[in-house]
Amino acid sequence: MTINVLMPALSPTMEQGKLAKWLKNEGDEIKAGDVIAEIETDKATMEVEAVDEGVLARILVPGGTENVAVNTPIAVIAGEGEDASAVQAPTAPVTPPSAPQAEAGEAPATQLAAAAEAAAPAPKPVSVATPPAVSAAPEVPAGTTMIPMTMREALRDAMAEEMRRDPNVFVMGEEVGEYQGAYKVTQGLLQEFGPMRVRDTPITEYGFAGIGVGAAFAGLRPIVEFMTFNFSMQAIDHIVNSAAKTLYMSGGQIHSPIVFRGPNGAAARVGAQHSQDYAAWYSQVPGLIVISPSNASDAKGLLKAAIRNNNPVIFLENEILYGKTSEVPALEDFVLPIGKARIARPGTDVTLVSFSIGMTYALAAAEELAKDGIEAEVIDLRTLRPMDAATIVESVKKTGRCVSIEEGWSQCGVGAEIAARLQQEAFDWLDAPIARVTGKDVPMPYAANLEKLALPSVAEVVAAAKAVLYR
Amino acid sequence: MANAGDGVDAAHTVPDFTREEELHALREMLLIRRFEEKAGQLYGMGVIAGFCHLYIGQEAVVVGVKMAAREGDQFTTSYRDHGHMLASGMEARGVMAELAGKRGGYSKGKGGSMHMFSHEKAFYGGHGIVGAPAPIGAGVAFANAYRGDGKVSITFFGEGAANQGQVYETFNMAALWKLPVLFIVENNRYAMGTSLARAAAQGDFAMRGAAFGIPGRQIDGMDVRNVKAATAEALDWCRSGKGPYLLEIQTYRYRGHSMSDPAKYRSKEEVQRMREEHDPIEQVRLRLLAAGVAEDELKKIDATVRKIVAEAADFAMSDKEPEPSELYTDVLA
Known part of the structure; x- marks a missing residue:
């Protein structure tokens, strides 16, 4: 009996990834637990371990193939006594057992098949559930060159540009540095700006939110990343009591130019404690600015505006949108106005x-x-x-x-x-x-x-x- | 454990002050004492409302710390903060007007007793949330380290706040990142009505940073000379790049937690004994007299201080309330 090895999902929201390389060749014997391949997503590189034993009969998706959809058969393992050379590739892709986020994340079957055809050139990055025809921000001048970019990249670029522009801007949070961001939003920042300005923190939201606010009082411009806004509830005291109220309580003397950002709301299949939307919570608080963009262009222009703003800004991102691609204007300094729909x-x-x-x-x-x-x-x-x-x-x-x-x-x-x-x-x-x-x-x-x-x-x-x- | 003033930390001898230092300390402590007495009086008259936490009895702590601090070192504290503001050099009239909710107050009347700030004097509040000064003060220290400007952030909180989780989150990060921050636990023995014996599993607060490798020291905070000397050592440590330091300064508040606290959780005798035997101001006064300073000279200092406080009170009472339009200002920058 042959066994199909399927492209695994590495995270709750992963829909596709790159089959980076095979560590086993056709004809190799495989034991459960052997690392057989490496897979990359825009978030991470992971090893694929064999679960079954036998001989790697056929590699269906060669190393280096991009955009391989989750659940695509990538190899076939032949069981004991089978003729590995006779094994054929499956003719149809395996249907995913369930399709959560149907509207937001249905993997097109044609794409699965395309990937399974192996050496075919990688398809152009297909944004799954691309929002239908988003019109550009009215602030973008007509004729501006537009570049397709994921929201993740747009957010990273916004931070990097502002960090280059103002030495007082720094990023702190869990896994923002060496890990390159839990959701890879801060990818590359540590390499460019060093550990003083890209500060990994222990898992202590209350403490580092307060430290961020103190640094802002003293004139720095912190970007505090919450791995998700669900964890900001640990820190909400400093967001509301310390950051939002101090300008008022000080009669206009002490500013809190700080951005609290990270993914907000439901991702996929992570349950009640990791799926809450805090838009209404923070929107209630005078002294805060609350921004929640839907596309890469707005994300970039508004995050830059948020970092330059002299008030505490809650910047609510969305994990499912991180990987979505949309057009971002190729402007040297693209800043959008806060407070404009x-x-x-x-x-x-x-x-x-x-x-x-x-x-x-x-x-x-x-x-x-x-x-x-x-x-x-x-x-x-x-x-x-x-x-x-x-x-x-x-x-x-x-x-x-x-x-x-x-x-x-x-x-x-x-x-x-x-x-x-x-x-x-x-x-x-x-x-x-x-x-x-x-x-x-x-x-x-x-x-x-x-x-x-x-x-x-x-x-x-x-x-x-x-x-x-x-x- | 030893009571404040009972000679803890015997290993360190109490250094002498010069006459100028003694006179300075006396004046600064008297200013706080007279200011707080007046604030208490104005509270009784209804000029000051809400929560009002008096610092009477604890004056040597902030005055001694300030005497050891350098120009530019920042202060952050919680809500028993009037003394810290005066020691920082903020004007008595601006503080008193704020207590009265008047437009001439440091926060234009919008902050009140617990929420005052001064960028100019490097005073970062004035925080009403127990424990908040720990991370905020460490954040100020983060900015110092970021800029490499040699300043030390000095942050005060009570022994009650020292049980808060955020304090330990902050200890960890401050030690991990070697932030130039001096944590000062003002141990006045009562967290509102709860004595430390009833709230702390382990009452030696100088040890509370040990798990993070933060050196700590417990000192008698009723003797201003002692406070200055210990603070100077601690600040040297922080300024030299070794990271945070923790000082537990044992002190005592004579008044209730706030104005509405009848303080039934302790005996009158206990309070009386502290006032009679350990009063920080009286200690300095007696030393000055013993050193031959004329009683008249000390009375003159008191009179000068009383005049400042009286003027502050007059200003606070005569100053106008904020314009109604101020309701909507300073919400956003």
């Missing part, structure tokens, strides 16, 4: 408002709605505090209807704030109650099907839009 897709019939990964649902829903002749206007908030209510109000004056979309919980959520502002500022223009599509009111479950149910979906956004349109 972006109309990602113009429309006339209903306003969809979201931010961060919520934009994935909103834009996909707008595509769906267009098929039914409904033109949705999609607004990407980009900054949550201060919230650009004027842009939402102007849109609703045109459409008369609004749906907010966020992965966080509904009670006192970002959508609740949008609804409150609209009923105050655009009541006379509303033709329907405001609808909210949010994460369900439960801790995040682990099971793939339940997790999918707990998160918003494109279908829910489409249904909400139709409901406010009475269609």
Whole structure:
């Protein structure tokens, strides 16, 4: 009996990776536990160990192949007594047992097959679930050259550029230096800027958040990375009590020019304690600026703005978006204004408002709605505090209807704030109650099907839009 | 364990002060004492409200530390902070006006007793959260190390705060990164109403940094000479690049934790004994008299200090409240 060796997933959000090299050759005998290959993702290099015993009969995906989708057969092991030379490659790719994050992360089967065809040239980096047609930020001058880049790279470039520009800027956090970032966002920074400015910390969020705030009081400009914002709850005292309030409590004397950044919200299959969205929590606090970008361009321009800002900034990233590629303007110094929403897709019939990964649902829903002749206007908030209510109000004056979309919980959520502002500022223009599509009111479950149910979906956004349109 | 003033740390002899140093220490401690007495009075009159934590009894700690510090060394402390501000050179009128919530206060009336700062005097608060001065002071030290400017950040917290988790997170990083920070535990023996015997499994706070390799020393903080000498040694250590140092300075507060605390957790006799036998100001006064300084000269110092405090109180009472428009200023830079 032959056994297919499948491309393994190295992390909850991995969809594809590079088969860097084979450490065994066809015909080699393999024992369970042998390292047979090395795999690289944009986050890490990992070894693939054999689980089964036998002879490595066929290598299906040669070393050096990029973008090999998870679960693609990469080799075949022949069992004892089998004729390894007679072993054929499987004709069809193996179907993944489940597809969590269906909207956000479905691996196209054609790609699996392409990878299995081995020596074929590596396909162009395909961004899985590429957000449909994101329009560039209005701040980008027409005719600017655009470069495709992942959000991870854009964030790294933003930090590196600001560190080159201002010697007071430094990065601290868990695994930001030698490990190159738990999610590889700080990749290369230690090599360029050295350990004084790229400071690995022990796993003590409360302590290093406070140290960051003290350094900011004394005039440095720290970028404090939380491995995820879930761990910022350990540090929320210093974020709120020390960073956010001190300018006020000091009568304007002591500034806290500090950025707290890291992935926020649900990743994939990491359960309740690692999947919380803190957008609403931090948005409530005066003295903080809260930014949550949805694409690489906004991520770069807004992180640079955040680092230059003299206030504490909460910069909420998203693990699933880290690997997504979008166009970033090739400008020497691309800085976006804080507090300005972006109309990602113009429309006339209903306003969809979201931010961060919520934009994935909103834009996909707008595509769906267009098929039914409904033109949705999609607004990407980009900054949550201060919230650009004027842009939402102007849109609703045109459409008369609004749906907010966020992965966080509904009670006192970002959508609740949008609804409150609209009923105050655009009541006379509303033709329907405001609808909210949010994460369900439960801790995040682990099971793939339940997790999918707990998160918003494109279908829910489409249904909400139709409901406010009475269609 | 020994009580404050009972001669702990006998290995170190108490160094003498020059007459100028004695006079300086007396004046600085008297300023804090008179200021706090006045603040207590104004609290009773309703001029000062909210939480107000008086430093009476502990004056030798901050005055001795300040005498050992160099120009540019920074102070950070928690909410029993009026003495630290005055010792830092902040003006009494600005501090008192802040206690009264007036526009002439250091924070324009928006911070209050527990939240005052002065960039100019390198005073980084004034923090209302127990334990917060540890990492914030270490962060200030991080900036010193980053710039290599030779400054030492001196951060104060109480023996109650010394049980907070963030203090140990900070000890670890400060030692790991050899930050120039002097941690000072002002052990006044009561965390609000909880005596240290009821709160600390191990009451020798100088040992609390040992697990991180931070040297520590326990000293009598009722004798300002002792505080200055120990602080000077500790600052030398920090400034020479060896990393943090921990000083447990044993002291005593005469008043309650805050104005609303009747202090029923300790006996009147205990307080009385400390005041009579160990008062930090009286110790200096008696030494000066014994050295032949005229009583009149000391009275003159007291009178000068009383005048500063009276003027501060007048200013605090006559100054206006902040403009209503100030409600919305200084939220964001």
